[in-house]
Amino acid sequence: MSGDKEPIIRVENFTAAYGDNVIIDNISFEVYRGEVFVILGGSGCGKSTVLKHMIGLYEPAAGKILIDGEDIAASSGEDRLKILKKIGVAYQSGALFGSMTILENLRLSLEEYTDLSPDAMDLISLMKLKLVGLSGSEHKMPSELSGGMQKRAALARAMALDPFILFLDEPSAGLDPITSAELDQLILRLARSLKITFVVVTHELPSIYTIADRVIMLDKRVKGIVATGKPQDLRDHSDNPWVRQFFNREVESEVAA
Amino acid sequence: MESYVKDSNLSSITSQVNSDGSLQLNIAGRLDSNTTGKIWRQAKNEVEKNSPRNLVIDASGINYCDGAGIALLFELQLHQQKAGKEIEIRGLANEFQQLLDQFKAGEFIEAEVEVPGPSNIFEKVGRSTLDILQDFKANISFLGEVMVSLFYAMLHPRSVRWKDFLITSELIGVNAFSIVALVCFLIGLVMAFQSAIPMQQYGAQLFVANLIVIAMFKELGPLMTAWVVNGRSASAFAAELGTMKVNEEIDALTTMGLEPVRFLVVPRVLAALVMIPILTIFGNLFGLIGGLVVMLSLGFSVVTYVNQITSAATYVMLLAGLIKSVVFAFIIGGVGCMEGLRTKTGASAVGDSTTSAVVVGLVMIIFVDGVFGVIYYFLGI
Known part of the structure; x- marks a missing residue:
């Protein structure tokens, strides 16, 4: 579902490197408004690196990343804040603040950026928790929640300021198939009902088939993109044997043979 | 069932120079982590001493071969390929050959090239100096950030x-x-x-x-x-x-x-x-x-x-x-x-x-x- 194909994120001639070690070499792609866009690839191919650059944690070695037309790496101060308010990030580990309750985690950005009354902030936070199916957990500490619940709470926190782009880093990693499927349905529901654009980093195939409108596939051997498109199309029709191998869960020797 | 025997005499190696000038190593017996060390040293000695253009390994006598044995055969392959010379492994049982085939010499030679060589004293001093300067810069930058934030906090107590x-x-x-x-x-x-x-x-x-x-x-x-x-x-x-x-x-x-x-x-x-x-x-x-x-x-x-x-x-x-x-x-x-x-x-x-x-x-x-x-x-x- 690419909507009207209006790009909300543009990655232009982007290169990522840690010191002299180039991880991603000169890639370009676009994410369209309202779609669920998945970045996938094998372990160590640079998926999370790309994501961390997209959310402004690292500066690109070369190229630009434009979020809603604004270069996130070149921004600072108020301009950076303006961009950051448009995005929400749910980290692989959840990254909930361990010293705060779930409600306090959700209220944090509301307290910092809005002049809402405490009651209003509580209500908004509770509504977000309801959206992710965590009603009743608001006064628990993160350590009292299971892994899947922590990921959902992180998603709720990322949505606190109603961003229109949500970045999810390995949302299904370490979850059992049922919890993982529930999270996939949640992502789809939020994408369709709230028109949120999702950028998801994952290599969980069932999730990819369920949620992805479009994927890009990274490969560490070429340090770049080896395929772009719908996951089912890539699985069935890709010219690249490694891409078909990835989608069909084949080991390398079987493809070579 | 294989028994775990700590007897290095269970394996043997002999060498001969063939009429075509190739060096032939006849390896036999059990090649495991206990027995391979001795064979490894002898094999390397022979290969380095003769520097054969063509190395032939007669592996038909090998009755057991674990990771260590496979590593020995692979090491000999690598050695010959790096020197641009030939190697032929004959008679290796099929199940061991499959293990050996999982490793491609090219990948390992390439990986070795990527390892940076030993640095000299000037490079080490330079890198250490650069690290210290970067640390110092980071410390000064952090100190400045804290001072600015404290000053901001004094002016805006509600932000604390x-x-x-x-x-x-x-x-x-x-x-x-x-x-x-x-x-x-x-x-x-x-x-x-x-x-x-x-x-x-x-x-x-x-x-x-x-x-x-x-x-x-x-x-x-x-x-x-x-x-x-x-x-x-x-x-x-x-x-x-x-x-x-x-x-x-x-x-x-x-x-x-x-x-x-x-x-x-x-x-x-x-x-x-x-x-x-x-x-x-x-x-x-x-x-x-x-x-x-x-x-x-x-x-x-x-x-x-x-x-x-x-x-x-x-x-x-x-x-x-x-x-x-x-x-x-x-x-x-x-x-x-x-x-x-x-x-x-x-x-x-x-x-x-x-x-x-x-x-x-x-x-x-x-x-x-x-x-x-x-x-x-x-x-x-």
């Missing part, structure tokens, strides 16, 4: 997370009170006792009180308090922030637009700036009480001791110690948080940050104490 400030104040101040009191009491006690013995020879035992008050107010009160708090709290700050870094909580704050320095460092540094001078005052008091215990045992009255203290101590002296303690507080809070925020990834990262916070804090406290000593000397304090 006062709840965190109070929690940290309790941890750094209230919870450290008993240990600071005990340490300073014992320092006062020991100092008075040790100095009373030589001073007795000159009939100057009364002046032990002067020694105690001057030493505690100017030097030991602030220093011992700072050391105790550094050990307790700088490490706690580094561990807490380091764990947050490892758990991606710092990244989460950053992407929420909340600057970690303003959000995490300012309340902690402020709490240190408030609580450490207060603890220092109590430390001074308990040091004096330690001295009092010794003075009482020497037969002096409480009134005499107090009179002697009040005549020797000045407000400037007390203030000089407190000014020091404020700077120590900034070091403890700043270094603890800085090391925490600079935590890398990995299992030992938080431990490294904690150790670093305590050590750097201690060294900086001593260094700054020395600087203050010189300044106070010239100011006549």
Whole structure:
């Protein structure tokens, strides 16, 4: 579902490197408004690196990343804040603040950026928790929640300021198939009902088939993109044997043979 | 079922030079981690001695071959390929051949090329210097960021997370009170006792009180308090922030637009700036009480001791110690948080940050104490 194909994120001639070690070499792609866009690839191919650059944690070695037309790496101060308010990030580990309750985690950005009354902030936070199916957990500490619940709470926190782009880093990693499927349905529901654009980093195939409108596939051997498109199309029709191998869960020797 | 036998004589190797000039190694028996070492050395010796253009391995006699044996065969392949020479492995049983075929010599040769060679002394010195300069730059940058954030907090008190400030104040101040009191009491006690013995020879035992008050107010009160708090709290700050870094909580704050320095460092540094001078005052008091215990045992009255203290101590002296303690507080809070925020990834990262916070804090406290000593000397304090 690419909507009207209006790009909300543009990655232009982007290169990522840690010191002299180039991880991603000169890639370009676009994410369209309202779609669920998945970045996938094998372990160590640079998926999370790309994501961390997209959310402004690292500066690109070369190229630009434009979020809603604004270069996130070149921004600072108020301009950076303006961009950051448009995005929400749910980290692989959840990254909930361990010293705060779930409600306090959700209220944090509301307290910092809005002049809402405490009651209003509580209500908004509770509504977000309801959206992710965590009603009743608001006064628990993160350590009292299971892994899947922590990921959902992180998603709720990322949505606190109603961003229109949500970045999810390995949302299904370490979850059992049922919890993982529930999270996939949640992502789809939020994408369709709230028109949120999702950028998801994952290599969980069932999730990819369920949620992805479009994927890009990274490969560490070429340090770049080896395929772009719908996951089912890539699985069935890709010219690249490694891409078909990835989608069909084949080991390398079987493809070579 | 294979049995585990520790007998290196279960394998053998012989060599011969064939009529076509090739070197043939006949390897037989069991090649496992116990037996391969000897065969490996012999095989390498033969190959290096003869440098054959064509190496033939007769492996038909190998009846068992685990990872070590496969590594030997692969090593011989690699050696020949790197030298641009030929190798032929004959008669290796199919199940072992399959194991060997999983490794491609090209991949390993390529991987070796990527390993940087040994660096010379100039390169090492250069890299170390660059690291030190980068560290120094990062420290200055962090210090500036903290100062700016503290200044901003003074102008905008509502921006400070006062709840965190109070929690940290309790941890750094209230919870450290008993240990600071005990340490300073014992320092006062020991100092008075040790100095009373030589001073007795000159009939100057009364002046032990002067020694105690001057030493505690100017030097030991602030220093011992700072050391105790550094050990307790700088490490706690580094561990807490380091764990947050490892758990991606710092990244989460950053992407929420909340600057970690303003959000995490300012309340902690402020709490240190408030609580450490207060603890220092109590430390001074308990040091004096330690001295009092010794003075009482020497037969002096409480009134005499107090009179002697009040005549020797000045407000400037007390203030000089407190000014020091404020700077120590900034070091403890700043270094603890800085090391925490600079935590890398990995299992030992938080431990490294904690150790670093305590050590750097201690060294900086001593260094700054020395600087203050010189300044106070010239100011006549």
